[in-house]
Amino acid sequence: MRIAMIGTGYVGLVSGACFSEFGHSVTCVDLNAAVIERLKAGDIPIFEPGLDDLVARNAKAGRLTFTTDLTAGVRDADAVFIAVGTPSRRGDGHADLSYVYAAARQIAEAAPDTCVIVNKSTVPVGTANEVERIAREVAPGKAISVASNPEFLREGSAIEDFMRPDRVVCGVADDQARDVLKAIYRPLSLREVPILFTERATAEVIKYAANAFLAVKISFINEIADLCEKVGADVQGVAKGIGLDKRIGAKFLHPGPGYGGSCFPKDTLALLKTAEDNAVQLQIVAATVKVNDERKRAMADRIIAACGGSVEGKTIGILGLTFKPNTDDMRDAPSLVIIPALQDAGATVKAFDPEGMKAAAPLLPGVEMCEDAYAAIKGADAAVLLTEWNEFRALDLGRVRKQARSLVFFDLRNVYPVDEMSAYEINYMSVGRLSLN
Known part of the structure; x- marks a missing residue:
């Protein structure tokens, strides 16, 4: 199958690379020329384990290409996937669908006479209907079907999730869309992965x-x-x-x-x-x-309480900045609430993250980015394990103890057994468990 993927962000790039691994011919389209040039050079703009090798292998085989020319990328496609961003709209929280609708209009203009447009972006109920209306308005003479195919990828394990999913959900309204999606996902159906076909609105709600x-x-x-x-x-x-x-x-x-x-x-x-x-x-x-919003601020309050009720003039070492391990994604990361709260309370903050410091630096002004976990902890009054990267699971606790003053070690991910910390004169606190103090 010939596939065009509109958008080379997290979902688009991973999906496009994985489709090409299935053997399909995939063209990834993005209007950002700098991103496309990086991808052509084999420079992956996001961190996802295994993605660089996957892209390189399929690009070399000629199954995966990159372009800024949407018309060229779409004109011979059997299916065009929309994988653009749908951020929360300022003011009301609704998903901003302007990028989706703009892409739909351009796709309809450039698509061949028979084609399937597939919403891969996360979109509210009714989006497929509106994309179909746009396609009919722009290209009334073309046989364009519209489908919904939500993604269920976890950052850090996205390739595994795509290749061995729990299920694939396809919302369709006609046989053309059903047949094309069946053909695209045939490699997974051969592995007996459940391929669930539903109405388009049902697929949108499922996500x-x-x-x-x-x-x-x-x-x-x-x-x-x-x-x-x-x-x-x-x-x-x-x-x-x-x-x-x-x-x-x-x-x-x-x-x-x-x-x-x-x-x-x-x-x-x-x-x-x-x-x-x-x-x-x-x-x-x-x-x-509501609970989640309050939780992040409550964690900062707990850290302050564990430091004697005040962090004024104290140094806090943060281990992990990204919202989860194995990604460089800082979107809505707890660190973006917790660290500013500590700074507002008078703390000096040092931090280390294996992949996220470049993205985090402009979002967390005043934070000293360190070369490793031990540098972040050195001389600190408290250490906070905020993201459970693997390299934080086996810290040399003796070295940690020597590098810090009267250290409070706040483990927000419960990485360490409580009894393991008892030999190290460290005031250890975790979440929902007995503490050592």
Whole structure:
């Protein structure tokens, strides 16, 4: 199949590279000439494990190409995927669909007489209908179908998620769209991956509902962690105990400083706005958003309390800045709330992140970016493990102790067993568990 991918951001680039790995001919289109030149040179603009090798291999084989010329990229395509950004709109929280609709108009103008436009971007209910209306208006003589094919990629493991997904969701309204998507995803159907065909509106709701449900699990376990601290229980034991129930499952039951990233914050807000527009109350989702927003500020307050109630004139070493490990993504990262709160309270902040410091630096003015974890901790009054990168899971705790003064080690990801810290005269605090102090 001949595929055009409009947008070379996280979703577009990963999806395009993976489709080419299936054997399809893929052209990735982006209006940003600098990004396209970097991709042509083999320079991947985002950090995702394994993506550089995947792009290089398929580009060398001639299955994956990059261009700024949308007309050239689309004119022979069997399917054109829209994978542009849909950020939260300022002021009202609605998803900004201007990029999606602009792409739809350009695609319809340039597409061959028979083509399928596929929404890969995360979009609210009704977007496929509007894209279809645009296509009919722009190119009334063309047989253009419109489908919804939401992505379910986790940053840091996106290639594995694409190649071995739990399911593929395809929202279609006619046989043309169904047949083209069946052909595109045939390599996965041969592996017996469930390919779920639904109405387009159903596919659009599935994406938002899935992310909202996962966000609910995160906020739920964070509140249970607070209860555990008050009653002397261990939240990790609680999470294991409830997670073994197959009706609940163990994933996303890890307490921490709150969720962030490119999906959960904006998608929960967009779902709430869609519900509001349709006079439906999603009270659980609304509470989840509120709990998560309050959680990040509460973590800063806990750090300040652990430092004796004040961080004025104190130095805090931060380990991890990105919203999760194995990515350089800083969107809605808890660090963007916690660190400014500590600075406002008078703290000097040093930090280290294996991949995120370049992106974080302009977002966190006044933070000293360090060469490694030990440099961030050296001379600090407190260390905060904020993102659970693998290299933070096996710190030389003896070295940590020697490099810092009367150190408070606040582990917001519960990386270390409490009993492991007992031999190191470190005031260790974690989330939802007994502390050493």
